[in-house]
Amino acid sequence: MHTTIDDNQLVSQIKAGKVEAFKKLVDRYQDYVFTVCYRILGNREDAEEVAQDSFVKVYKGLSNFQGQAKFTTWMYRIAMNTAISYRRKKKITLESLEDFKKFDQGEIRDMAEYQKLEQKKYLQIALNTLLPDDVSVLTLFYLKELSLEEMSDITGTNVSTLKVKLFRARKRLANALKRILKQEVSSLI
């Protein structure tokens, strides 16, 4: 994640008129922003659109970026808020187990890959049953790039509240995953 040119240097270059410097920022963080959007929205099409919207918002908002917070903290906040408000405004279709089954028909090379895909599938289905706030907190936590203080800046909650939120979200996720796996097992028997 850390590269030779610092984020703030790239921001200065963009403000000085070097638009191509923004591409470097997009290349650097596209997976992170896409992941946040995908986890909250639960399908790739909407996630792609919202991730793009988020980057356009980041670009437009650079003039207001004071550099007091870390660039990534500010960027995640924009991505998260954009995704949450998109999910609230639009009736989006969360990928269900059936949707995943359609993609299962593709070629899978080995067992490990199959297991990985299965794990990913059940994780996203479990996440789709949670509230967007829970998903946001979990996603930020598992990106493993952010401290609790940074996460509290992004979510706008204090650290102790955030810890409680995180604990509850993890518990809900574990329960949701357990329930889904149980359903799957009983459908196979």
Add this chain to the structure above:
Amino acid sequence: MKRYNEEFVYKYLDQSLSTKELKEFKEALENSPELREMVTDARNAHQAFSENSMEQAPEKFSDQVMNRVKTSSSMNYYRPSGLFSNSGFLLVSGVLTALVALLSVINGGYIDVQSISTSAIEMEMVTDNALWHTLTRENVIANAMLVLYGILGLVVLDRFVFHPFFLGRVKQVGLR
């Protein structure tokens, strides 16, 4: 034996237990099927998320973002320094210059308060005068030169005074 709650289970998964706590927890884990189930459930979710924490953005994602950025109107804000600075001064000066030019054309190339206030009948009489025509032609050239000098002056002022000032402010305020 100490009873462990789920909060302890997550501390265990995050490896944030002290050596002593870890030892006690492992002992409890061996003796309690209920605790083992709790750990298994939490670990499943924890592992699934840890191993799939990152999704890959679609192909050519950054190109698509750049296309949208380049077509967005906000592009003008970060225009490179030069004649088209972001101070907005050129816009104002352009409008003023256009107004001056328009007035010159309406007034036959001669900006004179007296002629502007002249009534329509008087204007007709004046326009019949051959000397006035000569003067007007001369004044068109003079006014055109005036407008050109004006534009040049404004550009120089913008390029060397206003733009460096505003750019300095942006750097000072925005990137401290």
